[in-house]
Amino acid sequence: MAGKIKIAINKIIEDRSKGNATLATTTRTKMLLKGIDVNSYNEHSPDDPAILKKVKEVADELGINILI
Amino acid sequence: MSIKVSYSTQKEIVRAAHDLKSQFGTLNPALVIFFASTAFDPASISKVMHDTFSPATVFGCSTSGELVSGAMLKNSIVAMAFDAASVKSTHIEILQNVKTEKNIRPKIKTMLGAFEKYAKCPALEIDVNKYLGLILIDGLSLSEERIMDAVGDLTNVTFIGGSAGDDLKFSATYIYAQGRVYTDAALFALLEPANGFDIIKTQSFQQTGKTLVATKVDEATRTVMEFDGQPAAKRYAEVLGTTVADVSKLFMKHPLGLMVNGEPFVRSPQRIDHGNVVFYCNIKEGMALSLLNSTDIIADTKKSIEAKQQTAGTISGIINFHCILRTLDLEQQGATDQYGKVFANIPSIGFSTYGEEYIGHINQTSTMVVFK
Numbered sequence: 061m062a063g064k065i066k067i068a069i070n071k072i073i074e075d076r077s078k079g080n081a082t083l084a085t086t087t088r089t090k091m092l093l094k095g096i097d098v099n100s101y102n103e104h105s106p107d108d109p110a111i112l113k114k115v116k117e118v119a120d121e122l123g124i125n126i127l128i
Numbered sequence: 129m130s131i132k133v134s135y136s137t138q139k140e141i142v143r144a145a146h147d148l149k150s151q152f153g154t155l156n157p158a159l160v161i162f163f164a165s166t167a168f169d170p171a172s173i174s175k176v177m178h179d180t181f182s183p184a185t186v187f188g189c190s191t192s193g194e195l196v197s198g199a200m201l202k203n204s205i206v207a208m209a210f211d212a213a214s215v216k217s218t219h220i221e222i223l224q225n226v227k228t229e230k231n232i233r234p235k236i237k238t239m240l241g242a243f244e245k246y247a248k249c250p251a252l253e254i255d256v257n258k259y260l261g262l263i264l265i266d267g268l269s270l271s272e273e274r275i276m277d278a279v280g281d282l283t284n285v286t287f288i289g290g291s292a293g294d295d296l297k298f299s300a301t302y303i304y305a306q307g308r309v310y311t312d313a314a315l316f317a318l319l320e321p322a323n324g325f326d327i328i329k330t331q332s333f334q335q336t337g338k339t340l341v342a343t344k345v346d347e348a349t350r351t352v353m354e355f356d357g358q359p360a361a362k363r364y365a366e367v368l369g370t371t372v373a374d375v376s377k378l379f380m381k382h383p384l385g386l387m388v389n390g391e392p393f394v395r396s397p398q399r400i401d402h403g404n405v406v407f408y409c410n411i412k413e414g415m416a417l418s419l420l421n422s423t424d425i426i427a428d429t430k431k432s433i434e435a436k437q438q439t440a441g442t443i444s445g446i447i448n449f450h451c452i453l454r455t456l457d458l459e460q461q462g463a464t465d466q467y468g469k470v471f472a473n474i475p476s477i478g479f480s481t482y483g484e485e486y487i488g489h490i491n492q493t494s495t496m497v498v499f500k
Contacts, residue, residue, distance in 0.1 A: 076284075081258070086487060089388050090280045093488040097414035121223055121281045123252065 068115045068126050069096065075124045087122070094118050121125040129213035129322055130155050131445035131499060132167040133475045135196040135206045141172050141175045147205045157181055159218045159319070161262075161447065162188035162304070163479035164205040166294045166409040170302040170309045170333060178307030184209075185218045187315055189264040190302040191292030192452045193480035195491055199470040200455065200464040202295075207479040208445060214499070216320040219246045223304055223314045223352055226271040236278040241319050244284075253285040254318075260497065261287030262447075263319040266310075267294070267301045267482030270350070272489035273410045275314055280487060287316065288450030290395035290481030298472060301482070319440050321499055326440050328496040329486050330432040331394050332454075333385060333420035338367045340384060340417050347410045351401065364397070367419055374398055384417035392420060396453055396491035397403050408453075408483060408491045426463060429470050429494065435452070436498055445499040446471065447477025455480040 072091065077083035088098050096111075096118055110127045119126045131371070134151030139146040145420055148162075152265050160181045164173050165248050168496045170190060188207075196206040221239045229235060247254045252282055292301035303310040313406040340363060344354035355363035366376035376399060384407075387394025395409045395417060410415065437443060448471070459462045478496075486495040 084313065085389070086284070088281075089393075089487050092386060092388055093412075094277070094279075095414055097416065114139075121277075123281065 061107055062105060064107040064128065065105050065115060066099040067096055067109050068112065068119065068128060069098050069101060071126050072093070072119050072122060076122055090094055094121070113126045129444070130211045131208060131214050131475050133197055133206065133445070135194065135201060135204055135476050137204045139167070141168055141176045144168070144205050146174045148205065148317065149180055152209045154210050154492060155209050157184040158208055158212040159210040159215050160184050160186045161477070162186070162207040163191045163194050163477060164188065165194065165203045166190045166297065167203040168205060170304070174304035174309045175307045177304065180459055182321055185220065185306070187220055187305040187317060189292035189315070189369065190294055192295050192480035193447055193455050194215050195450060195468065195471070197474060197476045199468040201320065206479070208447065208475070214322050214342045218319050219243060220305055220315060220317045221312060223316070224304070224310060225312055225317065226266060226275060226314050227238070227269040228314045229347065233278040233281070236275065237282055238254065239316060240282050246318065250269050253286050254276070254283060256284050256286060257319060257324070259285055260319045261285045262319060262497070263287045263289035263314060264290050264303050265289070265314040266303065266312050267291035267450070269312055269316070272483055272485060276485055277487050285318070286327060286486065288449070288497055289317070289485045290495070292484035293452060293480055293482045293484070295438040296452070306489050309402055323444065323483065323500045324466050325408060325500060326436060326498040328432050328436055328498060329493060330422045330429055331392060331493040332425045333386070333392055333394065333427040334423055335385070336419045336421050338419040340364065340367060340419060342413055342417065344417050345411055345413045346496065347412065350407045350410045350480045351404050352411055353404045359403045361400045361403050362462045364405055372400065380457060384414060385420045387418050392418060393488060393490050394492045402477070409489045412497035423459060424468050426470060429467065433470060440498060440500055442500060443498055444473050446474055446476040447497045448476060448494055449481050449484045449486055449496070450490045450494045452480040452482060454494065
């Protein structure tokens with residue numbers, strides 16, 4: 061299995077920004093500042109449990125519900 | 129609508145406040161924002177400014193140098209006045225004990241609750257195009273990252289601002305609000321500019337192509353112990369082609385940047401401490417940071433302003449949260465007059481900060497609010 065990190069990151073950005081391009085950029089920046097390198101993952105990236113845990117923590121901080 | 133700026137180098141506080149007021153002419157302010165050198169007694173300057181401009185909302189902070197249209201100043205006070213037609217409303221909240229409060233999120237949530245009542249909607253739904261957030265934080269509190277992180281989690285409103293300074297004494301910085309003075313505090317202001325606003329974030333650096341990964345950090349003290357698995361100072365010196373003994377001389381010209389869409393959120397190194405590198409803002413473990421080269425502050429700032437004038441049209445006023453490290457760089461170059469002149473034809477104030485706030489806490493940057 062692969063690609064879960066990218067799916068989770070995209071969901072956080074979509075849910076938080078609700079289609080607003082400026083808010084999407086801001087959300088990506090917030091995630092980068094929190095230590096999630098949003099540009100480093102794609103659909104082939106391995107599902108690293110430590111990264112997924114961190115992404116879930118960031119989702120919780122941003123008030124977004126994701127299932128990992 | 130009217131936004132006006134003024135400055136005073138009068139040493140006596142009441143005279144300085146009256147000097148500022150006289151320069152505003154017939155403008156009847158609804159809001160006055162001011163930045164004052166610590167040459168002015170903090171309790172007195174806050175009270176006198178409040179009393180002089182009452183019933184306007186009055187807030188500001190202490191500085192490490194002041195900026196006003198056309199000039200970079202020291203030991204002065206600068207002020208921007210907004211009439212009721214230029215800012216429809218202002219609401220301010222103060223958060224205290226920010227240095228010691230480790231779990232700051234519940235306090236930020238409570239603070240934003242006041243803004244929710246004011247804006248009549250949940251914090252996450254406050255209209256980001258209608259409302260602007262300004263933030264001033266005690267520059268010696270080491271709290272800026274925690275505050276900006278929590279604010280960014282709980283609302284989409286842009287909070288932009290700076291860390292208060294104290295003329296490079298590093299002893300105590302002050303936040304002023306409605307006649308009172310605070311240390312170990314942060315001021316949050318929610319403004320409703322009548323004609324809209326925009327943001328400029330400008331920093332004068334380019335990437336070198338070299339990267340350092342922070343592999344061991346202490347976030348709370350803004351310290352990196354290891355880059356790329358090696359002692360931090362040694363590795364930093366290595367990528368700069370110098371020695372640990374000499375690397376700190378290159379820090380101002382070669383900070384690090386967290387790259388976002390090709391633009392750095394700058395992390396400035398402060399000093400070496402037993403082989404570790406202490407920064408002016410925190411770095412997360414695992415962050416890959418680009419080594420930067422400095423470029424021309426004046427040319428870059430001019431370009432940013434001109435680009436904004438193209439897209440935004442008329443600029444009615446600018447508040448410039450300008451890093452003290454940029455001020456020191458300009459002073460070393462003998463270029464402070466030139467920098468001041470970039471803003472000569474725009475009503476603008478600002479101050480030399482101990483850090484800038486925009487989405488996060490950053491360094492060696494000018495973060496500016498542009499009132500349209």
